Amino acid sequence: MIEFQLDAASGVATYLQLVQQVHQALQLGLLEPGDQLPTAQQVVAKLAINPNTVLKAYRDLEREGLVQPRPGLGTFVIRSLPGTDPTTLNRFLATLTDWLGSARAAGLGPDDIEAIYRTAIRNYFAEGVA
Amino acid sequence: MTAALETNGLGKQYGRRWALHDCTLSIPTGKVVGLVGPNGAGKTTLLHLAVGLMAPTSGTITVLGGEPGDGPTQLARVGFVAQDTPTYAGLSIAKHLRMGAWLNPTWDGDLAKRRIEQLGLDPRQKTGSLSGGQRAQVALTLAIAKRPELLLLDEPVAALDPLARREFLQSLMEVVAEHGVTVVLSSHLVADLERVCDFLVVLVTSHVQLAGEVGTLLASHHRLSGPRRDPSSLPASQQVIEESHTDKQSTLLVRSDGPILDPAWTVKPVTLDDLVLAYMGQARDTERVPHQGLSVI
Amino acid sequence: MIRFASLQFRMQAAVAFGALAVIAVVLGLTGPHLAHLYHATVATCGAHGNCSSATAAFLSNDRLLQDLGNVVIALPAIIGIFWGAPLVARELETGTHRLAWTQSVTRTRWIAVKLGLVGLASIAVAGLSSLMMTWWSSPIDRVNMNRFTSVFDQRGIVPIGYAAFAFALGVTAGVLIRRTLPAMATALVGFVVVRVAVTFWVRPHLESPVHATSVLHMTSGMGFNQTNNGPLSVTGGHGGAWVFSDRIVDQAGHAVGGGFLSQGACLQNRAAAACIGKLREVLVYQPPSRYWAFQGYEMAIFLGLAVICGAFCFWWMRRRIS
Numbered sequence: 001m002i003e004f005q006l007d008a009a010s011g012v013a014t015y016l017q018l019v020q021q022v023h024q025a026l027q028l029g030l031l032e033p034g035d036q037l038p039t040a041q042q043v044v045a046k047l048a049i050n051p052n053t054v055l056k057a058y059r060d061l062e063r064e065g066l067v068q069p070r071p072g073l074g075t076f077v078i079r080s081l082p083g084t085d086p087t088t089l090n091r092f093l094a095t096l097t098d099w100l101g102s103a104r105a106a107g108l109g110p111d112d113i114e115a116i117y118r119t120a121i122r123n124y125f126a127e128g129v130a
Numbered sequence: 131m132t133a134a135l136e137t138n139g140l141g142k143q144y145g146r147r148w149a150l151h152d153c154t155l156s157i158p159t160g161k162v163v164g165l166v167g168p169n170g171a172g173k174t175t176l177l178h179l180a181v182g183l184m185a186p187t188s189g190t191i192t193v194l195g196g197e198p199g200d201g202p203t204q205l206a207r208v209g210f211v212a213q214d215t216p217t218y219a220g221l222s223i224a225k226h227l228r229m230g231a232w233l234n235p236t237w238d239g240d241l242a243k244r245r246i247e248q249l250g251l252d253p254r255q256k257t258g259s260l261s262g263g264q265r266a267q268v269a270l271t272l273a274i275a276k277r278p279e280l281l282l283l284d285e286p287v288a289a290l291d292p293l294a295r296r297e298f299l300q301s302l303m304e305v306v307a308e309h310g311v312t313v314v315l316s317s318h319l320v321a322d323l324e325r326v327c328d329f330l331v332v333l334v335t336s337h338v339q340l341a342g343e344v345g346t347l348l349a350s351h352h353r354l355s356g357p358r359r360d361p362s363s364l365p366a367s368q369q370v371i372e373e374s375h376t377d378k379q380s381t382l383l384v385r386s387d388g389p390i391l392d393p394a395w396t397v398k399p400v401t402l403d404d405l406v407l408a409y410m411g412q413a414r415d416t417e418r419v420p421h422q423g424l425s426v427i
Numbered sequence: 428m429i430r431f432a433s434l435q436f437r438m439q440a441a442v443a444f445g446a447l448a449v450i451a452v453v454l455g456l457t458g459p460h461l462a463h464l465y466h467a468t469v470a471t472c473g474a475h476g477n478c479s480s481a482t483a484a485f486l487s488n489d490r491l492l493q494d495l496g497n498v499v500i501a502l503p504a505i506i507g508i509f510w511g512a513p514l515v516a517r518e519l520e521t522g523t524h525r526l527a528w529t530q531s532v533t534r535t536r537w538i539a540v541k542l543g544l545v546g547l548a549s550i551a552v553a554g555l556s557s558l559m560m561t562w563w564s565s566p567i568d569r570v571n572m573n574r575f576t577s578v579f580d581q582r583g584i585v586p587i588g589y590a591a592f593a594f595a596l597g598v599t600a601g602v603l604i605r606r607t608l609p610a611m612a613t614a615l616v617g618f619v620v621v622r623v624a625v626t627f628w629v630r631p632h633l634e635s636p637v638h639a640t641s642v643l644h645m646t647s648g649m650g651f652n653q654t655n656n657g658p659l660s661v662t663g664g665h666g667g668a669w670v671f672s673d674r675i676v677d678q679a680g681h682a683v684g685g686g687f688l689s690q691g692a693c694l695q696n697r698a699a700a701a702c703i704g705k706l707r708e709v710l711v712y713q714p715p716s717r718y719w720a721f722q723g724y725e726m727a728i729f730l731g732l733a734v735i736c737g738a739f740c741f742w743w744m745r746r747r748i749s
Contacts, residue, residue: 044303049308212525
């Protein structure tokens with residue numbers, strides 16, 4: 001069964017983190033159709049988050065057609081996410097590796113690169129309506 | 131639907147000081163409500179009024195549609211854990227559970243026993259010899275074993291170490307998931323609000339500064355940063371809560387129901403913690419100016 | 428609620444009733460012997476003509492246990508302080524009232540059960556100890572004939588009233604002062620003040636005393652008493668009455684001083700009776716027959732005060748205090 005983590009400092013809403021983690025698990029093949037998601041009670045007992053948050057995340061996943069609740073039994077995965085085509089993944093891996101090469105040549109250390117990466121991710125996914 | 135807690139112009143006066151003043155709130159059921167504010171803001175007063183330990187000086191308060199403390203039925207519907215989680219130090223945990231069974235017709239003895247076992251506590255141990263965290267867990271057990279519809283907790287984790295605090299919140303959230311109680315949790319600490327609360331009330335200097343569903347609050351507050359600007363030049367629909375300026379740049383926290391359309395601003399969302407801090411800071415800065423009501427969203 | 432109140436009270440009850448049991452055993456073992464001694468010596472002393480020495484010998488028995496009567500005096504005050512004052516004050520002090528009053532029991536029911544349970548226990552302890560002491564001391568009291576005077580408050584039913592009042596006063600002090608130790612001190616002081624006030628200003632007037640003038644008739648065990656060259660009075664011979672004042676007057680109604688006795692005529696044995704026969708005794712007193720009435724009145728007064736205190740506590744609880 002998937003075990004959720006919470007990054008309280010990431011600035012990403014809790015329920016969104018749960019949804020993302022289910023997406024990632026589906027993509028990596030850690031979750032397959034027929035698998036049961038942990039109950040709200042199990043999740044909050046570990047993470048100390050509001051159960052409504054878990055229910056909201058599961059509702060979003062249900063709306064996306066990925067999971068389905070079965071009354072009295074739990075919430076189950078019904079569909080896998082179309083994994084991203086390995087060719088596409090490799091293409092971007094190559095692009096990123098090139099970029100890393102240029103960055104290192106310019107004198108950036110691993111910490112700088114990490115900082116740039118994190119800021120870019122944060123800004124890109126968190127920016128609101130301007 | 132009946133609100134879990136509803137107040138109208140509620141006030142409590144001690145001598146010349148108003149511990150709570152002009153408090154108008156409507157807290158829906160089914161939520162975990164954070165009651166946040168600095169010490170002395172009136173959080174304990176509000177909770178004591180809600181359980182009937184105190185009577186209001188002005189205004190009204192109804193809890194689950196009934197008058198606080200009015201008879202055994204009303205008392206049975208509300209569970210309460212007071213600050214510093216008082217217990218009878220000379221009585222064992224088992225005797226406390228017996229007290230619960232004798233004094234509460236809705237007592238669920240199996241639930242209480244199960245919880246104590248799960249917590250790894252020896253029922254024969256006297257509560258006076260328990261650690262703060264363990265005592266808080268026992269107090270929580272006593273409050274929930276009577277199967278209340280509403281659970282009021284006054285700063286239950288303030289005196290606990292981080293581990294005990296985390297375990298208490300885990301326990302509490304499990305209870306909410308299992309039984310669907312409405313919880314009002316007061317705290318002067320701001321951390322961990324967003325993960326636990328889905329409704330927020332901010333109390334500062336005896337007044338309600340902010341009250342509303344967390345999702346709505348977060349959607350209607352933005353952090354704007356851009357070139358230095360006088361805040362009064364903003365449109366009236368955008369209310370400035372917090373501002374800071376350098377000689378070249380301004381950063382504002384505004385509340386706005388509509389979108390921010392001015393391209394000069396970079397707009398970012400606000401975390402709940404920052405939002406609460408901003409309102410608390412605003413209240414402290416304008417302490418001398420009497421507040422007109424509250425901002426309910 | 429009754430079961431929980433009993434649970435909270437169990438230690439104090441154990442101490443009190445344990446002590447009571449010990450006292451019962453001690454008194455039970457020595458009492459019959461004392462009674463037997465009385466019947467053997469003092470009851471028949473008249474025939475042997477050695478009453479003064481017989482009574483003196485009798486009274487010297489079990490001196491220590493006679494002082495147990497002082498425990499009976501102190502008991503109501505002790506109960507009031509140790510049982511009454513902490514009843515509410517301790518809960519307020521430790522904050523446990525925020526636990527107790529948010530269970531499914533209303534505050535008024537809570538205080539009613541606590542007042543009732545512990546109040547009844549106080550009355551029981553005081554009543555039992557007074558009963559035992561009265562039974563045990565009855566031979567001694569018969570000799571001393573002082574049950575209406577010096578041992579009035581250690582016998583009979585008045586200790587029940589004292590205990591009820593001390594307890595109720597203790598609870599009231601706890602409710603108002605909200606801290607155990609100051610409440611104990613205040614209750615103690617208050618109780619003593621009221622007891623002293625009732626003893627000296629109320630009790631003498633519960634019924635109008637009898638005024639009587641009678642021919643002086645000296646019998647064995649009686650004697651003359653004179654204070655500072657003032658008027659003469661008589662000691663003894665009043666048979667268990669409570670004497671307020673007692674003067675010897677001559678036939679004209681004037682008070683007689685000690686000098687009268689040293690006149691030659693009264694010293695002579697044969698003439699003494701005739702001499703004394705000219706005197707009259709003016710008494711203001713409560714007759715012994717009123718003893719139980721007075722016990723009843725005083726118990727009723729203190730029970731009434733207890734009820735008033737209890738009602739006040741009840742009313743106070745209905746107000747919302749934090």
